[in-house]
Amino acid sequence: xxxxxxxxxxxxxxxxxxxxxxxxxxxxxxxxxxxxxxxxxxxxxxxxxxxxxxxxxxxxxxxxxxxxxxxxxxxxxxxxxxxxxxxxxxxxxxxxxxxxxxxxxxxxxxxxxxxxxxxxxxxxxxxxxxxxxxxxxxxxxxxxxxxxxxxxxxxxxxxxxxxxxxxxxxxxxxxxxxxxxxxxxxxxxxxxxxxxxxxxxxxxxxxxxxxxxxxxxxxxxxxxxxxxxxxxxxxxxxxxxxxxxxxxxxxxxxxxxxxxxxxxxxxxxxxxxxxxxxxxxxxxxxxxxxxxxxxxxxxxxxxxxxxxxxxxxxxxxxxxxxxxxxxxxxxxxxxxxxxxxxxxxxxxxxxxxxxxxxxxxxxxxxxxxxxxxxxxxxxxxxxxxxxxxxxxxxxxxxxxxxxxxxxxxxxxxxxxxxxxxxxxxxxxxxxxxxxxxxxxxxxxxx
Amino acid sequence: xxxxxxxxxxxxxxxxxxxxxxxxxxxxxxxxxxxxxxxxxxxxxxxxxxxxxxxxxxxxxxxxxxxxxxxxxxxxxxxxxxxxxxxxxxxxxxxxxxxxxxxxxxxxxxxxxxxxxxxxxxxxxxxxxxxxxxxxxxxxxxxxxxxxxxxxxxxxxxxxxxxxxxxxxxxxxxxxxxxxxxxxxxxxxxxxxxxxxxxxxxxxxxxxxxxxxxxxxxxxxxxxxxxxxxxxxxxxxxxxxxxxxxxxxxxxxxxxxxxxxxxxxxxxxxxxxxxxxxxxxxxxxxxxxxxxxxxxxxxxxxxxxxxxxxxxxxxxxxxxxxxxxxxxxxxxxxxxxxxxxxxxxxxxxxxxxxxxxxxxxxxxxxxxxxxxxxxxxxxxxxxxxxxxxxxxxxxxxxxxxxxxxxxxxxxxxxxxxxxxxxxxxxxxxxxxxxxxxxxxxxxxxxxxxxxxxxxxxxxxxxxxxxxxxxxxxxxxxxxxx
Numbered sequence: 001x002x003x004x005x006x007x008x009x010x011x012x013x014x015x016x017x018x019x020x021x022x023x024x025x026x027x028x029x030x031x032x033x034x035x036x037x038x039x040x041x042x043x044x045x046x047x048x049x050x051x052x053x054x055x056x057x058x059x060x061x062x063x064x065x066x067x068x069x070x071x072x073x074x075x076x077x078x079x080x081x082x083x084x085x086x087x088x089x090x091x092x093x094x095x096x097x098x099x100x101x102x103x104x105x106x107x108x109x110x111x112x113x114x115x116x117x118x119x120x121x122x123x124x125x126x127x128x129x130x131x132x133x134x135x136x137x138x139x140x141x142x143x144x145x146x147x148x149x150x151x152x153x154x155x156x157x158x159x160x161x162x163x164x165x166x167x168x169x170x171x172x173x174x175x176x177x178x179x180x181x182x183x184x185x186x187x188x189x190x191x192x193x194x195x196x197x198x199x200x201x202x203x204x205x206x207x208x209x210x211x212x213x214x215x216x217x218x219x220x221x222x223x224x225x226x227x228x229x230x231x232x233x234x235x236x237x238x239x240x241x242x243x244x245x246x247x248x249x250x251x252x253x254x255x256x257x258x259x260x261x262x263x264x265x266x267x268x269x270x271x272x273x274x275x276x277x278x279x280x281x282x283x284x285x286x287x288x289x290x291x292x293x294x295x296x297x298x299x300x301x302x303x304x305x306x307x308x309x310x311x312x313x314x315x316x317x318x319x320x321x322x323x324x325x326x327x328x329x330x331x332x333x334x335x336x337x338x339x340x341x342x343x344x345x346x347x348x349x350x351x352x353x354x355x356x357x358x359x360x361x362x363x364x365x366x367x368x369x370x371x372x373x374x375x376x377x378x379x380x381x382x383x384x385x386x387x388x389x390x391x392x393x394x395x396x397x398x399x400x401x402x403x404x405x406x407x408x409x410x411x412x413x414x415x416x417x418x419x420x421x422x423x424x425x426x427x428x429x430x431x432x433x434x435x436x437x438x439x440x441x442x443x444x445x446x
Numbered sequence: 447x448x449x450x451x452x453x454x455x456x457x458x459x460x461x462x463x464x465x466x467x468x469x470x471x472x473x474x475x476x477x478x479x480x481x482x483x484x485x486x487x488x489x490x491x492x493x494x495x496x497x498x499x500x501x502x503x504x505x506x507x508x509x510x511x512x513x514x515x516x517x518x519x520x521x522x523x524x525x526x527x528x529x530x531x532x533x534x535x536x537x538x539x540x541x542x543x544x545x546x547x548x549x550x551x552x553x554x555x556x557x558x559x560x561x562x563x564x565x566x567x568x569x570x571x572x573x574x575x576x577x578x579x580x581x582x583x584x585x586x587x588x589x590x591x592x593x594x595x596x597x598x599x600x601x602x603x604x605x606x607x608x609x610x611x612x613x614x615x616x617x618x619x620x621x622x623x624x625x626x627x628x629x630x631x632x633x634x635x636x637x638x639x640x641x642x643x644x645x646x647x648x649x650x651x652x653x654x655x656x657x658x659x660x661x662x663x664x665x666x667x668x669x670x671x672x673x674x675x676x677x678x679x680x681x682x683x684x685x686x687x688x689x690x691x692x693x694x695x696x697x698x699x700x701x702x703x704x705x706x707x708x709x710x711x712x713x714x715x716x717x718x719x720x721x722x723x724x725x726x727x728x729x730x731x732x733x734x735x736x737x738x739x740x741x742x743x744x745x746x747x748x749x750x751x752x753x754x755x756x757x758x759x760x761x762x763x764x765x766x767x768x769x770x771x772x773x774x775x776x777x778x779x780x781x782x783x784x785x786x787x788x789x790x791x792x793x794x795x796x797x798x799x800x801x802x803x804x805x806x807x808x809x810x811x812x813x814x815x816x817x818x819x820x821x822x823x824x825x826x827x828x829x830x831x832x833x834x835x836x837x838x839x840x841x842x843x844x845x846x847x848x849x850x851x852x853x854x855x856x857x858x859x860x861x862x863x864x865x866x867x868x869x870x871x872x873x874x875x876x877x878x879x880x881x882x883x884x885x886x887x888x889x890x891x892x893x894x895x896x897x898x899x900x901x902x903x904x905x906x907x908x909x910x911x912x913x914x915x916x917x918x919x920x921x922x923x924x925x926x927x
Contacts, residue, residue: 036901039534040708047531048508048901049523050796051516052495067489071512084490091564093485093572123523127530134534144711146900176712185712252585252622252629329479329486363715366835368846369865371629376844378837399835399842399869442844444837445718445871 003031004053006109006165009155016057017159019082023089026101026158028056028287028326036148037126039175042134042141044127056326059085060101063094097314101158102289110282113169116193121149121171133202137177141206145175147198156289164285172422173198176381177205182215182394184208185360185381187230189422191281208360208382215394218385220440224356224412226349226386232339232430233421234362235375236271239404240334241424242370244273244297245323246306246316247331255373255405256303264303266411268342271298273307273323273334279420279429280336287326295321295334301409307332325425337428342414349413349434351389357398357438358384358391368401376401378444399442410436448609451496451601454517458500459603461525465501465541467602469753470494471795473594476560480571480589483579488564495795498524504538505531510796542780544756550609551750554743555646559593559615562647567591570655574619577659582667585624590639591617591650592894598753606755614746614906615649616642616894619659621666630669630864632662632848635891636687637831642892642906643744665849668862675850675866677922681825681915682868683818686889688847689808689911691831694893696872697729697736698806698907700840701763701771702789702898703778705801713900715838718872719769721782727769730876735809736764738773740788745805745908746892753799756788763806767876775801793903800899805890805908811882818881818915820856826921827851827858827913828866844869868921878919883912 004012013027031053038046055078056069066088070081119125126147134143149171156164173196174187186204188195227235239255248254256264273295275284284292288310295305308316309324312331323332350358360382368374379397386392413434420427447470458466472494479487495512498521507528511520559567571589578587594614601607618640620633635641635653643649684692699705700717708716719727740758742748749758754776762770774782775790778801790799819827833846850866852859870878890910897904 034901037530038709038900040711041536042534043536044505044531044534045709046508046798046900047506047527048510048798049527050510050901051520052512052796054493054512065485065488067487069489069491069493071493071495073513081492088488088490088564092488093480093565093568095486096482096484123527123530127533131534142708144708146712148901174712178711183711252624258627327487329481363838364835366833368833368844368867369628371624371627376833376835378835378842380838397837399837399844401844442842442869444839445841 003033003151003153004029004155006111009165010157010163013155013157013163016078016082017157019079020159023086024060024101024159026058027156029155030054031153033151034148035123035126036146037130038146039130040144042137042143055081057081057085059089061089063098064089064092065095066092097311099310099314101160102162103160104162105291106161107163108285108291110166110284112282113167114191114193117149117169117171118151120193121147129198133198136199136202137206141177141179141209143175143177143202148172158289162289164289166283168281168283170281171196173201175202175205177202177209179209180213182209182212183381184212187422188420189427190420195420211384212382212394215396216385217396217443220398220443222437222439224353225435225438226353226356226358227433227435228360229419229421229430229432230361231359232433233423233428234365235404236337236339236428236430237423238365238367238375239373240337242367243373244307244334245331246308246312249306250312250315253370255371257371260303262303263301264405265298265301265408267301268411268414269298269301269408270340272296272338273336274338275336277336277338277429280338281426286322286324288324290320290322290324292322297334307334335426337423339430341416341418341431344413344415346415346432349415349432350386352413352434353386353389356386357395358386373404374401375404397444398440399444400438401441402439407435407438412436447599448607450514450517451599452607454521455601455603457518458521463500463502463525463603465603467499467600467754469497469792469795470599472597473794475592475594478567478571478591480568480575482586483572483575485568493794497792497795497797499798500524500528501539502528503532505535506539507531508798539777540780541776542785544776544786546605547755548607549750552611553613553644555613555648557647559647560595574655574659577656578619578621578663581660581663582623584621584663584666586622588620600751600755602755608751608755610750612644612749613646614642615645615647616640616892617650617653617655619655621663623666623670625670628670628864630666631832632666632669633830634658634662636690638893638895642746642894644746644748645744649744665862669849669864672862672864675863675922679918680921681822681917682919683822683825683827683853683913683915685827685829685913686911687830687891688828689914690891690893690909691834691845693806693808693909693911695834695836696840696843696875697763698803700872701773702801703772703774706772707778710898714898718839718841723769725768725770728767729764729769729873730767731879732767733811733882734764734767734876734879737761737807737809738763738787738789738804739807740804742805742807742890742908742910745890746894747804747907752788752790753792754786754790756786756790759788761787773801773803775799791905793905797901797903800903802898802905803896803907805910807910808882808914810885810888810912813881813883815883815887818883818913819853819858821881821915822853823855825853826866827853841872843872866921868919870919875916875919878916879914880917881915883914887912
């Protein structure tokens with residue numbers, strides 16, 4: 001039941017719209033089957049599955065709008081949901097603007113997915129892959145992490161007659177490997193089974209743990225840094241959440257407020273949102289049914305385009321770019337972020353550093369000052385001192401607090417290779433970056 | 447629903463599982479948000495389903511489903527998952543013993559928020575916004591109300607059957623002001639979208655959103671023109687609205703015993719604490735007394751029974767500065783030879799219970815407001831959380847607040863600073879505490895969005911505290927210029 005086919009989903013949408021009569025209604029149906037196997041101390045401690053099917057009804061009349069969501073799906077309960085949204089609309093206060101439902105194109109379908117993910121990462125498959133991966137760790141190592149399979153669909157229709165359907169299948173792996181108190185990390189999120197080698201990912205985390213033995217303490221201050229893709233992906237996710245939506249500018253909290261058209265980052269940095277890119281996941285429409293457009297968010301360091309949903313677009317008197325996440329209070333959000341690659345390989349980036357840090361990833365990133373894009377967070381699971389172009393020693397983790405407007409304006413190299421890194425709902429495609437400086441303000445105690 | 451749940455327990459017994467529990471959870475919620483006097487969001491949701499946990503030969507499986515016609519199929523899936531788990535398992539899961547009960551619990555309340563006219567709720571937020579806009583020139587105002595009605599039916603193969611009806615009400619308002627390149631926000635009664643409680647609509651009325659709106663409007667406008675918070679080591683008086691976050695991040699999370707055992711190592715991290723520290727470790731100064739209290743009236747972490755059917759308890763966590771207890775579940779408590787502290791909580795029906803905070807409360811001290819201030823020659827009074835970050839062992843933290851009020855020679859001078867940020871190392875920071883406000887200054891805040899686990903779970907927890915004084919804390923480190 002959870003994975004409705006396109007025709008099954010459209011039948012449910014038709015039935016709800018028929019029950020709605022003259023009511024202007026949008027119907028969204030989302031189905032989810034998720035299996036996740038979690039391990040710690042190199043043994044499984046949580047192994048779980050969940051199945052859910054949710055119907056969301058949004059009704060509107062002029063400037064009034066109301067939403068009712070339910071996963072109680074008997075005919076009687078769905079009819080009650082239609083009745084409830086109608087009643088709620090009656091008492092709803094007016095919103096600022098009237099937001100029409102999407103009228104075109106008639107249908108968008110994206111039914112393709114990698115069936116191998118479903119075959120290889122089912123309950124037994126996940127355990128088999130983890131067992132192989134864990135078995136290659138040495139006796140003095142322990143691993144924690146998870147391997148999960150996400151099998152979802154999304155369907156949408158409205159009283160304007162449009163229909164939308166997409167299957168969304170992806171897998172997610174992450175692991176910290178610990179050796180004598182020091183840790184290494186590897187992670188991957190992808191919708192392509194061919195990307196996954198769980199054994200290699202464990203090896204990568206183990207190699208980082210091995211390299212991290214006997215870390216040295218260094219003074220917190222500004223250092224040149226090489227940020228590996230996991231670290232770049234973490235920062236990009238927060239930058240996007242904080243500043244790449246038109247809504248965040250309308251709220252005045254974006255660091256791009258009053259800066260569109262200006263040079264905000266180094267001219268080496270270009271950032272797109274591109275659902276048609278081969279290495280991003282396939283979702284060609286947004287949560288309001290609007291066809292997703294490619295955005296050039298940052299072009300050679302210049303702030304160009306923002307993500308819009310219907311409401312934020314109406315407010316700015318323009319068209320939605322198809323980036324609704326279904327929450328008007330958040331506006332549009334880019335979910336298919338791609339940072340353009342550069343021309344350097346890892347060795348070249350290392351070789352260019354007289355003294356600096358190599359950072360695997362960040363922990364607990366958060367915003368300190370949104371308008372100045374000041375963030376804070378700690379390095380984690382593999383932080384190394386680079387001297388004269390070589391990794392000299394692991395270092396005790398540090399806290400950075402810095403403006404990314406400043407830090408990303410001082411990019412000296414970008415890697416040719418990129419990796420898929422999990423973001424809030426899917427994954428981004430990002431390279432490694434060499435920054436002239438990132439300001440560290442504290443040291444992690446042990 | 448009880449019959450379906452108990453029938454399923456019998457079905458699982460027939461499959462020869464060693465242990466099983468079944469939880470039916472139905473949550474009805476209503477969200478109302480306004481912005482600049484207009485309705486921003488008007489939504490309601492019904493979410494129901496069943497979560498099934500089984501243990502076979504010391505290995506655990508969990509499966510959850512919304513479709514109640516698939517209960518037996520899902521039970522078999524949980525068994526299959528447990529059998530798979532056994533293939534990578536070094537230590538058998540062992541549950542500490544508990545009392546078998548047939549009982550029910552309901553949140554006490556005076557006024558059902560779902561019976562209050564929608565129009566009245568919208569008008570309340572709009573009235574507060576009107577007051578804010580009348581008081582000061584603001585860029586934006588917002589208001590928010592949220593209500594949850596959670597029905598739970600729990601049964602396990604040991605014979606417990608428990609019904610719970612939990613009611614939550616929460617809300618708040620915000621004023622935004624900006625000048626040049628800086629946006630300032632003031633929130634009431636706190637950040638996180640407001641204050642939340644397990645209570646009825648009377649809680650919303652007692653918040654007095656309209657009556658408190660003008661003050662935050664004034665403060666937001668003044669903050670937009672205020673100086674940056676000074677840097678250096680200063681004495682701090684931290685308001686309950688920020689102590690909530692301080693307790694949450696630097697006490698609540700480190701004392702989760704699953705985290706201490708490494709269960710969260712790859713995601714949210716571990717803890718600097720170890721079981722051997724119990725009863726010996728000096729967590730803070732000797733005036734620090736902290737309890738985990740799932741019975742606190744109106745606490746957002748208050749319930750009758752946790753999601754393993756263990757009765758709500760009040761446990762000492764820190765007594766006179768010494769670490770005395772952890773948050774525990776049945777399996778983790780068993781590792782220490784203890785019974786569960788009743789802190790296994792799941793986010794809805796679809797998730798496995800994890801160790802979560804209940805109400806982690808700093809008990810009141812003996813200082814009046816005047817005495818707290820009087821002890822500060824040069825310092826700041828910090829209010830309302832805005833930013834937070836802490837390392838993966840819960841030691842190095844850096845927190846930001848919405849506003850800092852200057853204190854000189856034991857008096858608030860009337861001057862305020864924007865963008866205050868302070869940092870510290872958890873035990874060193876708690877050692878710097880030299881005064882805690884008395885009982886009449888003690889306030890309880892509910893946090894509705896505590897994240898943990900994979901798949902991610904959001905817990906509703908509470909923290910009570912009074913304004914608390916700390917000596918010579920590093921301030922201003924967030925100023926990256």
